[in-house]
């Protein structure tokens with residue numbers, strides 16, 4: 373029997389060698405994508421380090437098709453994340469293993485459960501904002517990083533006391549080192565090797581998680597307690613290794629992303645005084661504001677899949693097995709056809725309307741869509757609501773802050789600088 377394989381049809385793209393394209397992608401990530409779109413259209417083929425041969429897409433119909441294709445056609449792109457986050461991390465799993473694991477992790481992050489965490493986020497916000505200087509410029513990002521770290525440690529890890537303090541010290545440098553090792557091709561051998569430091573930190577991390585597991589209560593409502601109670605369909609439990617890898621994954625995926633989005637919210641709001649005034653009157657606009665911050669300042673600019681079968685048809689293209697498909701979140705969010713007047717920051721576009729989840733995609737989409745999307749939205753809502761309740765944000769006419777890559781996410785380059793005035797009537801009751 374002969375099998376018919378469809379001929380490959382790739383979008384056009386630059387022909388420069390991989391190293392040259394890679395250097396361009398590294399130094400001009402967002403501007404580079406926009407230039408390639410102007411030159412080649414909304415799909416183009418690139419050849420870059422880490423992803424190799426890759427097709428970049430930003431057409432809504434093609435994105436929807438990609439996100440709804442089963443894991444037999446497209447699945448996880450095996451990058452170095454497993455080496456860093458552990459082999460059981462959601463980011464390292466594919467196919468059936470990913471589906472089984474995700475099924476157990478979705479319930480603790482369901483909207484209904486999240487109300488229990490609102491109090492933690494508000495407490496952490498009030499505590500952090502107490503140190504904000506009055507009428508003096510400062511960067512808000514470090515505060516946002518502390519709030520989101522503490523919120524995850526308490527709500528997800530269920531950490532208190534000594535474990536909370538130890539994880540707060542250990543995790544930020546551990547995740548920073550890990551995010552560098554994930555993209556740098558450094559072998560694990562050699563005497564003065566950063567992997568050794570990384571592995572030492574990992575042992576320390578595993579020991580603390582072991583103590584948290586020993587202390588967890590069966591009726592605890594943090595995510596770790598729920599992980600200990602949940603069972604696979606065959607009745608077996610999540611292993612200790614799975615729990616440890618998954619907690620690290622949740623922290624890495626959820627800490628910097630939420631904090632940088634919050635810093636962008638401050639950056640955007642200070643440049644839109646009319647909106648600030650409206651928000652003070654109409655709290656309902658806050659949901660739409662968060663959607664618009666995420667549309668115009670997506671902190672993750674790309675999400676990736678890998679083609680698993682030769683001849684995978686994606687809209688106008690037929691792709692060979694092994695190719696990466698990169699969804700450009702930034703390009704579709706910037707598209708005037710999808711979002712009229714896309715360059716204008718206007719939360720009213722989302723007022724009273726839910727966004728189309730294949731067009732508004734800061735959390736990616738489909739079976740690998742961000743597991744913590746509802747958690748992040750709850751957290752951003754509580755932090756901004758508390759901030760606007762207790763402080764007046766002083767508007768500015770300074771130009772918008774530029775994008776700066778921190779490793780995991782894009783942050784405003786000056787850290788979302790703010791000048792605030794504490795409200796005399798404000799403060800948590």
Ligand code: HEM
Pocket residue numbers: 462463474524528621622623625626627629630633671672674675676734735736737738739740741742743744745747748
């Ligand atoms: C504003 C904040 C956040 C943004 C912008 C964000 C963005 C993303 C994106 C783009 C993906 C990839 C989705 C895809 O490939 O289709 C992702 C995956 C993921 N995110 Fe988030 N995320 C945020 C917050 C969080 C939080 C708070 C958590 C958990 C506490 C979390 C946990 C995860 C996990 C576990 C995955 C992997 C899902 C899977 O592979 O099935 N994220 N996130």
